[in-house]
Amino acid sequence: MQQSRRLFFRLVSQFRRYGAIVAATLLAVGVASATDVLLIRQLQNVVDAMRSTATEHAAPVTGMMATLQGWVDRFLPAHAGQTELWVIPATILGLAVMRMVSSFAGDYGSVWLSSRVQADLREQMFATIMRLPSRFFDTTTTSVTQSRVAFDASQVSQAGLNVLNVMVRDSVATIGYLVLLFSIDVKLAIFCMASLPIVALVVTLAGRRMRHLSKSAQQAVGELTSVLDESIGGQRVVKIFGGQQYEKKRFLRVVKLNRQLAVKHASTSAVNSGFIMMLVGITLSSVIYFAMLRAQSGAITPGAFVAFMGALMAMQSPIKNLTKINEPLQRGLAAAESVFTLIDTPVEPDPGTQTPATVQGNLSLQNVNFRYSDDPDAPTALNNIVLDIAAGETVALVGGSGGGKTTLLGLLPRFYDVSSGRILLDGVDVRDYELLALRRQFALVSQDVILFNDTVAANIAYGDPTPDQARIESCARAAYAHDFIEQLPQGYATPAGQNGSRLSGGQRQRLAIARALYKDAPILLLDEATSALDTESERQVQAALEVLMRDRTTIVIAHRLSTIESADRIVVMQGGQLVESGTHAALLERNGAYARLHASQLSREPAAPRSV
Incomplete structure (x- = not known):
């Protein structure tokens, strides 16, 4: 409960910058509801005025009509007061105009504010996403993040101004009708209040279940989006491997889950609303009976009786809305939790203060260790890497898959931070550079x-x-x-x-x-930039790369060893470690890991296009 309050107040605080518009909107909503109450109040004046006029000018009645008139007079005695006839329709017309203006202002203001805050939340979420560390995207699917921005942000408005709108509108209406009821007959009004404690209990119990169902529904929508994204994005793989039935089963499972949660949510809401309206119905029927008794005793006038019953009937709608407000509130709070969790996700640490316009491009990796998990027992992706790269030098990283080449490349612009050791750029730890300034020194071309x-x-x-x-x-x-x-x-x-x-x-x-x-940029990172190309395209791309690499520090990852034979230095990586380093010719003479890789590729690789 305390967490829900914190979420709600944090959500409401999003409207703070629009305080004047919020106040004007809620005032308009309240005025619109108040005019509804005043219109019901006019029923008493209308009925009493009509009955007084009819009594003065009606012809005498006899027989059956006289008997019927006697019963009416017995239960609804005439009101003694008189009212100028033109005052009542003029009042009703004025209230109708006020209702039209205030209703438009309230509805327009509500839509404007809700859409504005929704846009603000999406802007905050996107700003956070742009600064989240790579670890976040390693553990969270893109579709789930998209669902948060697109779906959850729209649901949040249900717990913001819309809920406040309903609370103000229907609370004003309910209070107004209650005041009207008490002003007409205190005893009948007190009798009507008997069911309120039971209503509050039902609302509380139903709200807890709807909150749980709303959170489950949002997770199910994210899973549905994920399945769609993978199935549509990988449709060629699905087709070539005959995975249509498998994908269909996955999709039907999440569709079924979404349907079941929707039904559970609707049934909970229906039971909640239905039970409350049943209580209202019992109260209403009882009140009608006792009102007839009091009218029979002359305690209320015909107009007062009609106004009381009209107010009692009209009060059902705002009470129903207030009892159902918990549904969008809980759904919105569940969405707000998702939205604010994303907004509060820690962004990339950026403690650096160095902001050079450009650097020479000298790199030094000193005893660098890295693991993708914060768990100290997790396996290391890089183990004690020691590597110096001079400005303008071209260094090629080669080795089998999983050797740590791409991981090492990702550490240089701080897509990840080292677990231990340090990386120097022109003698300065990369963590001492501002992220924007650091990444300005790198250009990336990948596969x-x-x-x-x-x-x-x-x-x-x-x-x-x-x-x-x-x-x-x-x-x-x-x-x-x-x-x-x-x-x-x-x-x-x-x-x-x-x-x-x-x-x-x-x-x-x-x-x-x-x-x-x-x-x-002075430093160039090439990650398998030509591996997926045909021979002719590779020749063209290699020619372009030769232009790009001139006078730049270049680090190349390549599986085709024939493309990096002219590199200044070739570094062989296996199991997250550097096992060999040297020129192409020197490594072949050494007859070690590189020579074995080269011989293996030479036996199955066609003639090389052009070497870097």
């Missing part, structure tokens, strides 16, 4: 090229707030990409498609190289 659904020019100049078209074209020419770009329908303004879907593998790689050229 899995990431392009954005924007123009070709925007992808080349990615990260530059004021791109230079002449520089973009110059970098494209250097990357051997200008010719194919010019042949695209809109040239440099052609959309690349989602992740470059409109381009071939070789074209995407050359755009990635052009992007690295545009950044002009």
Whole structure:
């Protein structure tokens, strides 16, 4: 319960910056509800005025009509007061106009504020996501994170202003109707209050179950999104390996889970609302009976009786809304917990103060150890790495899969922090650089090229707030990409498609190289930049890479040893350790791990395109 209160107040605090608009909106909502109560109050004046007028001007009745009139007079005696006839319709018209204006203002303000806060939350979530450490993405699927931003953020509004809106609107209405009831007949009004403690108990018990079901439903939606993302994104693998039935079973399982949770949630809500309305019905029928008795004794006028019953009937709707408010509240609080958990996730530590515009590119790894888990008993991915790389030197990392090559590459721009040891850049620990300044010194070209659904020019100049078209074209020419770009329908303004879907593998790689050229960073990281290409595309990409690597510190990961024979130094990694280091010729003469790798590839690899 305490956690729920904290979540709710934190959510409400999101509206603080819009305090004046919130106050105006809630005031409009309250006025709209108050006019409903005042309109019901006018029923008493209408009925009493009509009965007085009818009594004065009606012709005498006899026979059966006289008997019926006697029964009416017995239960609903005439009201003695008189009211000017024009006052009542004028009052009702004024209240109707006030109701229209206040209702519009309240509804518009509620939608504006809810959408504004929802956008603010999404902005906060995205800002956090952009600064989360790589470990977070290693343990959380993309689809779950997407579901939090898209689905949970929209659900949060149910626990924010919408709930406050309902609370104000229906609380004002309920209190207004209660005041009206007590002003008409205190004894009948007290009798109506008898069922309230039972209603409060039902609301509390139902709220706990709905909170649990809401959290389960959000997890189920995230799982559904995950299955869809994997099945659709990997549709070629699904088709080629005949996994349609397997994926169908996975999908049906999460669909069934979502359906079951939805039914449970709806049934809990229905039982809660139905039981409360049954209590209201019992109270209402009892009140009608006792009201008739009091009318018979002359304790209330006909108009007062009609107004009392009208208020009692009208009060059902706001009471029902107030009893059902727990449902969106609990659903929204469950979503708020998910949203604020993401917002509160610790971002990448950035304690550094060094902010050089550029560096020379000298790297030194000193007794570097790394494990992906914080558990000290977890296996190490890198073990006591000692490696010095001079500015402008090209170093190739080779070895079997799982040797730690990509892990080592990820430590340099601090995608991960070392578990022990340190990495120096120009003699300064990389942790002493501000992250933005540190990563400004690196350019990355990997096997899995990431392009954005924007123009070709925007992808080349990615990260530059004021791109230079002449520089973009110059970098494209250097990357051997200008010719194919010019042949695209809109040239440099052609959309690349989602992740470059409109381009071939070789074209995407050359755009990635052009992007690295545009950044002009002193240190270049190449992670299997040519392994997925055909021979002709690889020749073109290798030519572009030779241009890119000039006068830069370059670290290359390559499985095709033929592409890195001209590297200044080749480092062999096995099991997270450096086992050999030297030039291509020296390592072959040593006849060690590199020589065995080279001989194994030479026996099954076609002639090399061109060496780096």
